[in-house]
Amino acid sequence: MAQKPSIPKGTRDFSPIEVTKRNYIFDIIKSAFQMFGFQPIETPSFEKSETLLGKYGEEGDRLIFKILNSGEKVRKADLKALEEENFARFSNSLSEKALRYDLTVPFARYVVQHQNDITFPFKRYQIQPVWRADRPQHGRFQEFYQCDADVVGSTSLWQEVEFVQLYDKVFTDLGLNGVTIKINNRKILSGIAEVIGAKDKLIDFTVALDKLDKIGEDGVKNEMRSKGISAEAIEKIQPLFQFSGTLDEKLDKLKELLSASKEGMEGVEELEFVFEAIEVLGLETATLALDITLARGLNYYTGAIFEVAAPDGVKMGSIGGGGRYDDLTGIFGLKDVSGVGISFGLDRIYLVLEELNLFPEAVSDKVDVLCVNFGDQEALASLRLIKKLREAGKSAELYPDNKNMKKQMNYANKRDIPYVIIIGGNELKNSTCIVKNMKSGTQLEVPFDEVLTAF
Structure with a gap:
């Protein structure tokens, strides 16, 4: 007996209703992107390894799926590295391409490669799958979609303000009220590392x-110690572990802590600008909050850092994130092009909407009408009627085979189709049809040209 097929861990199949619900989220996000002036692009599923490696830090590099070389290229394998048990170098020698880890680095590559065809500032959105060799768990998959919006070619902090509004717009339209948009600034983190004497340990910090x-x-402190950050330096950042109070109080504490760091003070000023603008503009349902521990662990952020948390009571990791990356295109040879962007975590947003029962009833994979098949002549008449129904915006289908009535009705019930149209010999002769409400069981006979009145 053949073994039952399966799929890799961290991946999923999607049923029709799941795809329909995902498309509902896609459509709302895409509509907001377009409303805010972003243009769509797409990039390949895989990139050259050199494009991706070294852009996400040591942890990120370990999570990149590499594509093995094939054919004669296998001869390039570094067997000496294997003998020395240098498995990272050995695996790199077996691969020249990798699945994209996110959409931001490929976007930076796109900007540099197509810079002569782009009008700056360039506002792009991108909705495509990405892959990470992470340990699968609830809300964390090895294959998942990202929905990104970025602006490159402008250092204006008004972009950060607009991204806060964009987050608020999307989650409000999804009915997901009460999300928290957390914000921090990489310059503040760099300034803290500077004043505690751990500037050379910024990434580890x-x-x-x-x-x-x-x-x-305790876990954070232990990890810092393991990375060579001194006990004295860790003691100086103790206030960060109990960082509470009003926004103004938090900002005052930061100004006091960072008074000796020019870069750190710049970060505080940038945060103040965003908070003051949002205070004037207002948000519909989201809350903007300062989170001084927010770092996101990515090497390329240089300014604002964003992360979106689901409403209280929902156990879920971040459902969105992003930030400013002044130096990202520089790694591909295009200097002095600042960028800022955000991402929506589609799969986690889906799980949150499902948990909170926030998908509208109208979001369904249901067909509105099924026409019963009694033979070729009746089927042809049904298809004429179906064409009319579709033109009126109804989804309709013909049962493909001339099977017994019970089988066709069972099909409608299993598909949860609310209406069935019956055109038999008598109805065909009289140019009428019987419309049956599958929920109530009631039937109504109407002329073909009046069929829309039966729904």
Whole structure:
């Protein structure tokens, strides 16, 4: 007996209703992107390894899916690295391409490659799948979609303000009220590392700090110690672990802590600009909050950092994130092009909407009408009627085979189709049809040209 097929861990099949619900989310996000002036692009599913590696930090590099070379290229494998048990170098020698880890780095590559055809500032959105060799768990998959919007070619902080509004617009339209848009600034984190004497450990410092909500204060401190950050430096950042109070109080604490750091103070000023603008403009349902531990662990952020948390009571990781990356295109040879962008975590948003029962009843894969098949002549008449129904905006289909009535009705019930149209010999002769309401069981006979009155 053949073994039952399966799919890799961290991937999923999607049923018709799941695809319909996902498309509902896609449509709302896409509509908001277009409303805010973003243009669509697409990039390949895989890139050259050199494009991706080294852009996400050591942790990110480990999560990149590499594509094995084939044919004669296998001869390039570094067997000496294998003998030395340098598995990272050995695996790199077996691969020249990799599945994209996110959409931002491929976008930076796109901008550099097509810079002569782009009008700056360039506002793009991109909705495509990405892949990460992460440990699968609830809300975390190895294949998932990202929905990104970015602006490159402008250093204006008004872009950050607009992205906060964009988040608010999308989640309000999804009915997901009460999300928290967390914001921090990489310059503040860099300034903190500077004033505690750990400037050379900035990446280790921020990666550890970003895990505070996952591993707690003691876990963060232990990780910092393991990375060579001194006990004295860790003691100086103790206030960050109990960072509370009003926004003004938090900003005052930061100004006091960062008074000796020019870069850190710039970060505080940038945060103040965004908060003051949002205070004037207002948000519909979201809340903007300062989170000084927010780092997101990515090397390329240089200014604002965003992360969106689901409403209270929902156990879910971030459902959105992003930030400013002044130096990203520079790694591909295009200097002095600032960028800022955000991403929506489609799969997690789906799970949150499902948990909170926020998908509208109208979001369904149901067909409105099924026409019963009694033979070729009746089927042809049914298809004429179906054409009319579709023109009126109804989804309709003909049962493809001339099977017994019970089988066709069972099909309608299993598909949860609300109406069935019956055209038998008598109805065909009289140019009428019987419309049956499958929920109530009532039937109504109407002329072909009056069929729309029966719904």
